Amino acid sequence: MARYDYQLIERLVPDGASVLDLGCGDGELLEELVRERHVRGSGVDIDKAAIEACIARGLSVFHGDLDEGLANYEDGSVDVVILAFSLQQLRRPRIVVREMARVGQLAIVSFPNFAHWQVRGQLFFSGRMPVSKELPYQWYDTPNIHLCTVKDFRELCRQEGLRIEHEHYLKSFDRPAPDLRQPNLTARIAIFAVTRLPAVTE
Amino acid sequence: MSDKGKQIGDVAATFEADTGSAGIVKTRHVTVARPPDVLTLECGRTLGPVSVAYETYGTLSEAADNAILVCHALSGDAHVAGFHAEKDQRAGWWDMLVGPGKALDTEKYFVICANVLGGCGGTTGPASVDPVSGEKYATSFPIVTIADMVNVQALLLDRLGIPRLLAAIGGSMGGMQVLQFAVAYPERLHLAIPIACAAYQPTQAVAFNEVGRQAIMADPDWNLGEYYGKGRRRPDKGLAVARMLGHITYLSDPAMREKFGDRPQEARDYTFTFSADFEVERYLRHQGVSFTGRFDANSYLYITKAIDYFDLARGRVSLAEALRGTRSRFLVMAFSSDWLHPPYQLKEIVTALRASHRHVTYYEVATHYGHDAFLLEREKMEGVIAAFLNSGIKSFGPLGSQER
Numbered sequence: 001m002a003r004y005d006y007q008l009i010e011r012l013v014p015d016g017a018s019v020l021d022l023g024c025g026d027g028e029l030l031e032e033l034v035r036e037r038h039v040r041g042s043g044v045d046i047d048k049a050a051i052e053a054c055i056a057r058g059l060s061v062f063h064g065d066l067d068e069g070l071a072n073y074e075d076g077s078v079d080v081v082i083l084a085f086s087l088q089q090l091r092r093p094r095i096v097v098r099e100m101a102r103v104g105q106l107a108i109v110s111f112p113n114f115a116h117w118q119v120r121g122q123l124f125f126s127g128r129m130p131v132s133k134e135l136p137y138q139w140y141d142t143p144n145i146h147l148c149t150v151k152d153f154r155e156l157c158r159q160e161g162l163r164i165e166h167e168h169y170l171k172s173f174d175r176p177a178p179d180l181r182q183p184n185l186t187a188r189i190a191i192f193a194v195t196r197l198p199a200v201t202e
Numbered sequence: 203m204s205d206k207g208k209q210i211g212d213v214a215a216t217f218e219a220d221t222g223s224a225g226i227v228k229t230r231h232v233t234v235a236r237p238p239d240v241l242t243l244e245c246g247r248t249l250g251p252v253s254v255a256y257e258t259y260g261t262l263s264e265a266a267d268n269a270i271l272v273c274h275a276l277s278g279d280a281h282v283a284g285f286h287a288e289k290d291q292r293a294g295w296w297d298m299l300v301g302p303g304k305a306l307d308t309e310k311y312f313v314i315c316a317n318v319l320g321g322c323g324g325t326t327g328p329a330s331v332d333p334v335s336g337e338k339y340a341t342s343f344p345i346v347t348i349a350d351m352v353n354v355q356a357l358l359l360d361r362l363g364i365p366r367l368l369a370a371i372g373g374s375m376g377g378m379q380v381l382q383f384a385v386a387y388p389e390r391l392h393l394a395i396p397i398a399c400a401a402y403q404p405t406q407a408v409a410f411n412e413v414g415r416q417a418i419m420a421d422p423d424w425n426l427g428e429y430y431g432k433g434r435r436r437p438d439k440g441l442a443v444a445r446m447l448g449h450i451t452y453l454s455d456p457a458m459r460e461k462f463g464d465r466p467q468e469a470r471d472y473t474f475t476f477s478a479d480f481e482v483e484r485y486l487r488h489q490g491v492s493f494t495g496r497f498d499a500n501s502y503l504y505i506t507k508a509i510d511y512f513d514l515a516r517g518r519v520s521l522a523e524a525l526r527g528t529r530s531r532f533l534v535m536a537f538s539s540d541w542l543h544p545p546y547q548l549k550e551i552v553t554a555l556r557a558s559h560r561h562v563t564y565y566e567v568a569t570h571y572g573h574d575a576f577l578l579e580r581e582k583m584e585g586v587i588a589a590f591l592n593s594g595i596k597s598f599g600p601l602g603s604q605e606r
Contacts, residue, residue, distance in 0.1 A: 018559070040559070051565055052585050055533070058593040062552065062564045072553040 004176055005189055006032060008168045009082060009108055012193050013037050017079035020044070020104065022066045022096070023086030026053035034059070039080075044069030066096055073103040080106045085189075087111040088144040094156065101162050101196040110191040113169075115149035115184045133172070134188050150184040157194055166193040222302035223293065224259045224284030229324055231255050234357040241353060247344040251333070254358050255280050255324025256316035259300060260308035262364070267598055269364045270306055270591070271355060272296065272315040273372030273379035276448070276505055277497060279323030282315040283308075298580040305584035311368065311591070318379075319354045320346040320505055322498035329430060329498045340500060341427030348375070348512045352382045356390070368598055369393035369591055373576035374543070375505070378403075378512050381551070384528045385514060393594040394530040395587065398540055398576045400547035401521050401554065402513035407542055410451050411506040414444030418499045427500050441499040442490030449489050454539040454572030458482065521554035528555075531597070532562040533590045535583070537575040563590065 006029050013019060017039050021030045024043025027050070033039045042060035045051060054061040062069045066086070081104030087093050088111055100107035112134040113119075122130035129139040137144065148156075150169075157164055169180045169187030180186045233251045235241040240250030257280045262269060272282050274295065283300035285293055300306040306313050317323035320343070328343040335342075359367070370380045370391055377399025384394040400407075418424055421440030429436050453461075466480040478484045515521040534552050536545035545566050555562040567582045569575040576583070 042556070042562075048565075048586075051563070052589050055563055055586060055589040055593055058597055060531075060561045060563050062562075063566050064549075064564065068549075072556070074557075 003028075003173045005084070005110055005170055005173055005191060008170070008191050009084060009110065010036060012106070012108055012166060012191075013039060013080050013082075016040075020069070020073075020078045020081045022069060022081065022083045022100070023089070024054060024059075024061060025050050027057045027059045027061065029082070029084055030054070030059055031057045066090060067092065067099070070096070070099040070103055075102055076105055078104045080104055080108060082108045084108075084110050085112070088147050090146060093146045093148075094160070097156065097162075097194075098160055101160070101194060106165065106193055106195055107162075108191065108193045109153070110189060111148065111153065112144075113150050113184065113187050113190050114147040115151065116188050117185050120185075132188070150187065150190050153190065153192060157192070161197045162194040163197050164192055164194050167191065221304050224297070224301040224308055226288065227257050227259065227281070227284040227286065227294070229255050229257050229280050229286075231324060232358060232361050234354065234361060241350070241357075243344050243350050244347040245345050249326070249344055249346075252319065252326045252354055252357075253324070253330070254316050254326075254354060256314060256358060257281055257294075258362075259283055259313040260311055262312040262362070266364050267366070267368060268310065268595075269312045269314060269359075269362075269367050271359070271367050271370040271383070272300065272306070272313060273355070273370060273376035273383075274315060274318065275372070275374035275376045276502075276509065277445075277493070278376070279321065280315050280317045280325075281323075282313070295577065298577075299584060299587065305587040306371070306591070307588070314358070314362065314364075316355055316358050318351045318375075318505065320351070320501060320508060322501040325354070327498070328427070328500035328504055338430045340430060343500070343504065345507060345511075346504060347508050348378050348382050349386060351508065352379050352386055355379070355383070356387055359390070366390045367392065368594055369395060371395035371397070371587070372399075373397040374399055374573065375509050378509065381514055382512075384530045384532070385524060388527055388529040391528075391530045392598050393533065393590065394528070395533045395535065395590065396548075396551065397535040397583075398537055398543050398548075398573055400543050401515065401524075401551050403510050404543075404547060407451075408510045410447060410542075411510050414447055415503050415506060417441075417443035417447070418503060421499075424499060427503075429499075436494070437499045438491075438494040441494050441497065441502060442487075444499075444502055445493040445497075446486040446490040449486055451542045452572060452574040454541060454570060456539060456570040457572050457574070460570060461485075521550065522557040525551075525554050525560060526558040528558075528560060530560075531594065532560060533586070534562060534564050535576075535586070536564070536566045537571070537573070537579070538566060538568050539570050540573045540575065542573040 019039040019041040021043040024030050024045050030041045030043050044062045051063045081100040090096050119130040168191040169183040170189040171177045233253050235250035235252040240248040242248050278295050281294040283294040283297045302309045317325035320327045328339045332339045370383050372380050377396035380394050380396040384391050418440035421437035423435040424437035462482045515524045518524045534548050536548035552564040565586050569579050571578050
């Protein structure tokens with residue numbers, strides 16, 4: 001598989017698990033998980049071409065909004081819920097992450113880290129909205145409306161009562177990375193696997 | 203289902219160029235449920251023999267693994283594609299999807315469509331002769347259900363030597379049959395494609411059907427259903443009104459605006475009479491009258507009643523439980539402007555299938571055409587359907603190898 005972030009996600013998915021992939025696109029990751037991890041997978045996407053591509057791959061897919069794709073699932077009814085590089089495009093990312101952790105035994109979220117030093121540098125030195133390989137859009141046509149940083153996401157997990165089980169960082173989609181020190185400064189891509197903490201009882 | 207009218211014809215003309223027609227086809231008949239092996243209906247009564255009118259397209263493979271059953275809607279019949287004669291002006295009701303090179307590619311698949319039990323397109327119904335009395339059944343015909351219709355289709359498949367279908371597909375009442383088939387014959391269906399339907403007939407749709415039935419029964423010519431005799435007049439007025447009402451529910455506000463303009467009052471001078479001033483009036487009157495030429499009023503009563511009785515979850519804890527025993531892969535298709543079966547009703551099916559861990563894909567077509575879209579939106583439907591059927595060929599294993 002070409003994309004290294006997909007490989008890292010794949011390693012987090014147990015063999016034979018049930019998987020829900022939010023914003024599955026053309027189904028590349030999901031198909032890989034079916035083949036390599038023998039998962040019982042299904043995807044959600046809003047795009048017609050994506051739905052056709054998923055059907056052609058023999059995948060089960062829901063045509064609609066991500067929030068809608070999560071509703072009606074019972075608590076903990078799916079082993080792994082994945083949101084691969086779509087967090088920043090959601091209208092209500094906090095609620096989706098909360099719902100992912102409710103529905104999934106494990107929730108995996110990957111996103112571009114907006115605090116990478118080059119992003120900071122672009123904004124600082126040029127005074128213009130950063131454009132990079134991971135964030136290739138101009139400010140006016142970007143689908144990325146809710147960008148965050150590694151620190152931001154950790155803080156969200158704390159607020160939502162989510163335990164971070166794994167965190168991985170990459171410098172690019174197609175290259176493995178050594179352990180990154182200070183990932184909020186050095187990582188372009190972050191992958192978090194979180195679980196919901198059991199409710200505190202008296 | 204609605205009259206194909208000129209819209210379908212227009213669509214047909216545009217794609218004839220790149221894909222072929224199913225050509226000249228013939229409706230055939232087979233008799234099933236011969237006594238003593240009569241059919242026991244859901245209402246408890248028995249029926250037999252039953253004549254089934256059906257058409258087939260393409261060739262059944264040696265392994266009998268390429269068969270697709272098309273289920274028609276309220277006013278449909280077995281004539282799904284192609285023409286009955288050279289001079290025929292009008293192709294079958296789903297010609298846009300069925301034929302060589304089309305989504306249901308008759309060069310690859312063996313496509314079957316049968317007129318439903320209770321219908322008037324050649325299959326046994328209220329206008330058929332009761333072999334016991336020698337008279338036409340009329341309202342002595344038993345009340346039939348979607349489950350009964352599907353049981354007859356299964357008997358037809360037995361006769362055609364098809365143990366298991368690659369797919370069953372249909373819109374509206376046809377979609378209900380697809381769902382019923384998947385529940386009643388889980389081992390016999392690999393791909394289920396219910397379109398623009400629901401797992402139960404919703405209240406608003408029952409309400410429309412009831413007005414249609416009342417229109418027929420209020421026509422003095424209906425005569426408690428006994429109108430088949432010589433010199434008797436048929437309840438054409440009532441049937442036409444029922445059809446007019448039905449037609450409204452198959453369209454939508456945007457579809458009417460597109461078809462008849464935003465302000466009908468602008469179009470012409472008033473006559474200051476009760477004649478049809480507006481195009482929509484003339485259109486509906488024409489649809490109503492032309493319908494009486496090809497449909498039997500009693501069949502309209504029986505079939506709408508069958509639709510209204512439909513509820514997959516009836517007698518079960520939940521819809522999810524009803525669907526748990528299915529073994530098919532599902533493609534559930536909705537149309538954004540359909541107000542007879544809005545998308546939420548199809549999503550209910552999807553939710554229940556997901557709760558039962560079934561393999562299900564949901565696809566929503568963005569369209570202005572309302573319920574009728576399933577007869578019109580060729581381009582928005584064909585890619586998804588073709589891809590789904592194609593993926594099904596790969597996963598169509600031997601009997602017993604289906605989804606868990």
